[in-house]
Amino acid sequence: MTLRIPRRGLAQAFALIVILMIDRAVSPQFFNLHLQDGRLFGSVIDVLNRGTPVALLSLGMVLVIATGGIDLSVGAVMAIAGATAASLADTHSLPVVIGSALAVGLACGLWNGILVAVLRIQPIVATLILMVAGRGIAQLITEGRIVTFTSPDLVWMGNGAVLGLPTPIVIAIGMLLLTGAVVRGTALGLLIEATGGNARASELSGVGTRAMILSVYVWCGICAALAGVIAAADIMGADANNAGLWLELDAILAVVIGGTSLFGGRFSLVLAVAGAMIIQAMNTGILLSGYPPELNLLVKAVVVLAVLLAQSPRLGDLSRFTARWRRSKP
């Protein structure tokens, strides 16, 4: 048993280390750290800090995917929550601002959850609705502008520090622990994995799948809202057109890199977050490398392919299969 967890994370840990080593090679000062205005400063901190929105999204997304679903609307929910927070920031206290943004995220999650769990619409279609409409809602809130704010409390959410660590990182760690406590501290994790693994069998075992599926979409919405608040706080403004744009794909990718199958079933919160960090370590490395930006997407695709191949259990099967096929050829 003690051997199992490390074995599951091996491919991801290996990938992360290799990418960090490559980062170190293209940028010799990659691991340098110093304190700047009471905040740790360095490329490694950038990776963690810039990786937080996707890490937060992946915390919700991994649960949704584990049930066999998917949530395409998280990027749009980020935009809505960011817009909500930014428009309230200079007139309301921080708890009200955060509370409203999270409530918006909760409502979005509830909407998705009802479509999927109650009305039984396919998740990809159900969440596509909010993906498209959500950005429009965000634009309505911001009236198409970038809504800026100066509230030091909200700015702190994006640019402040706790004991030297940038606030977003601390929030992400907190959310990881909280999600872990909820999922593994209750029976939720087991029931999610059972439902994702075989929904029919779980239902026939008396698992109340509906409430559970509803709740994971709600949680996904809340995580997305928090990511949206942090993204807005980071640039001191809510950019409805661009906040969270395409991040749903990064979040799905993080979950997949973290070893969770899109068919649902087994999942790991820690590895999903590790997946987010792998993606960000790669992004930061590309930025540091000085390669022409035309190569960004290509490099990203190659690295992702390599990471996914490295953890594919089929790779072994495939080589065996081709060997057998060759033998069986007359």
Add this chain to the structure above:
Amino acid sequence: MSDSSAPPAARPSLLEIRGLTKSFGALKALQDVDFTLGEGEIHALLGENGAGKSTLIKVVTGVFARDAGTVRLAGDEIAPRSAKDAVEAGIATVYQEVNLLPNLSVAQNLYLGRQPTRFGVVRQAEMRRRAHALLLDYGLDIDVGAPLASYSVAVQHITAIARAVDLSARVLILDEPTASLDRHEVEILFRVMRKLAADGIGIVFVSHFLDQVYEICDRVTVLRNGRLIGTRDITDLPRLDLIRMMLGRELAETTHERAASQPDTAREVCVSFKGFGKQGYVAPFDLELRRGEVVGLAGLLGSGRTETARLVFGAERADSGEASVAGKAVRLNSPRDAAGLGFGYCPEERKTEGIVADLTVRENIVLALQARRGLHRPLSRREQDEIAMRYIRMLDIRPPDPERPIGLLSGGNQQKALLARWLATSPKLLVLDEPTRGIDVGAHAEIIRLVRDLCEQGLALLVISSELDEIVTYSNRVVVLRDRAHVEELKGDAVEVSSILAAIAADAPTAQEVAS
């Protein structure tokens, strides 16, 4: 009797299968099976679920590769590697779920991939003209320009058959073609089948409607547990014998002593159903289940056995009657309700409805118990380990490793783990649907022993099995089903293979009656 029949022996043989063997892992799906189809013959392939019918068809049509044996078509040995190969060789298959494109027109479906063209442009009018003429041959005069989906399932079937035959098929395999047809549609289909047979095409007809088999087929081949039981001319085969071939058991090693029969009225009724049923699913039935008693459900495939089990467990919602536990009426609308009442259910489809393959044996065992306790009362890891180990030892699940993904276990061990899942909830009633299906002989005997042990411990059991010998060994009572209705209840000494067979076959029209 088919009106186009000639003495089967006189027909030149078209498809000859000899010694066909196919295994999936340890499970032998087909063992040394022979099958011969003559030109112009309609040949029924019969057997319960898991008998090997599908595997046989899939080997012949190139979906699976065979392990051993030969397949000859008109004397030439063939080895199709894909469904396409098989079609090219002249073997076409039409499944229950027609695999055509419902949104395209009938004509387009008929000529998909081989549309008549001129200068690379599809000649729509020509295609429609040909399609119309083709279907006219089958007695269908319809607008071939309309979408396939706008026609009845029967027309869709005939379109699929017409397409298959037009692709120069010599052997046509019809897999449960009549399952979703009404009586009139069945007649249209039979007319088409007779015409094709008269044209010399050999037809393999898979169905669980025995009346239809007697009506249309010349010969019948019965498979059971992957073995050939026999091939007979339908005219020489009384219905009772046919059912015996399908359900009987000839393996001497698993004959068990009949459980000591006690007067069942002495036992306390734990669950009872009155007028319980669902329109078009199972006719309303009364059923009493008592502590320490096994009730067997016997009948042919499709007779309503599994359907009864699903109603009892709330997996299907009843629309009439009521259920009561210990004399009190209860709500039974979902499996969750059923589990809450202390029911358990091991479904027949172990892989798709029973196990969660990726999860460990431990997780699979604690699943129902955890679901019943709810989210906020998680079983600690230690409790889970204890429960898992207790049942692994009690039921001798092998390998005794609670952390192994259950998908890696053999069928028998998976079945035991599913039993453990429900035993862990200390149930009042267990519903077992084909608990010994697809399980090797050793585990088979163990499961049967388990069923009897559980019964002795005071559980009420409702068990479905196609193996009548097996049902007889452990059942105190047997409910016989036919045509989706409970038709007879056998008790005490009446619980015998012969009486069950008689009840299943009773009141069915004989072959002669059908022909007349």
Add this chain to the structure above:
Amino acid sequence: MTLKALFAASATAALLLATSASAAELTVGFSQIGSESGWRAAETSVSKSEAAKRKINLKIADAQQKQENQIKAIRSFIAQNVDAIFLAPVVASGWDAVLKEAKEAKIPVVLLDRDIDPSGKDLYLTAVTSDSVHEGEVAGEWLAKTVGGKACNVVELQGTVGASVATNRKKGFDAVIAKNANLKVVRSQTGDFTRAKGKEVMESFIKAENGGKSICAVYAHNDDMMVGAIQAMKEAGLKPGKDILTVSIDAVPDIFKAISAGEANATVELTPNMAGPAFDAIVAFKEKGTVPPKWIQTESKLYTAADDPQKVYDSKKGLGY
């Protein structure tokens, strides 16, 4: 040159307006792309105010970024027999048919902000657009002048890879850099025209370039990326506008806030006033038959701290950026 001509033209047009506006009230239909950005919103609101100034009846149809909506809008303008149609085309191709219909109805079409494929050249009266290569040049020239002869390492925040605006703004800037041996672009990455990416890319530039000490200037293809980059510099303990010079393009209100705070140095305006020159051209065409040039280039005005940034900010704030 062109600018002067333009000024002259608009001056005469304004004169004309003053005398003859009441004589024939014009109706113009404007098929706007949608609210894709703050600049777009500002263009819409400036168009309205410019129309009001000239007492022109302006009908705006929001296409929500869809060409089919724009085509529908143009057809409905034709049906209403407006005096002129303005079109901000969402894509470059696929306009020929509907523009032919407008031509047959003898309704002049003016393209705003974006051009269409050359095949449609004869189908519109004139195009009022900015020259993004020129914008890059203006930015480059300001930098060359400000730096003087000193060696200067520049980092560049590009727009979205493949976007023509990004390509052109890079081209114009690079042309000036090439003429000044002391200027050198040491790093160039895409910030996707967004604040968040601008900030992230700048963070990495700072780390890669010795904590930002070897960076002399930042050039961003738009102001939004620069606003993000300014935050990154501040968080790294650098003083944008002093330690590192900044020049960017668009002239959105927020950059003026930064300029007035001394955290940014210069911006090149992409004017939201495309409709103004277009109205003038249409009025001249309708009343005197003056055929305008095929391309009316808008001014690419440079703003620095010397241009009273706070005032510009206040005037731009309400435009919907």
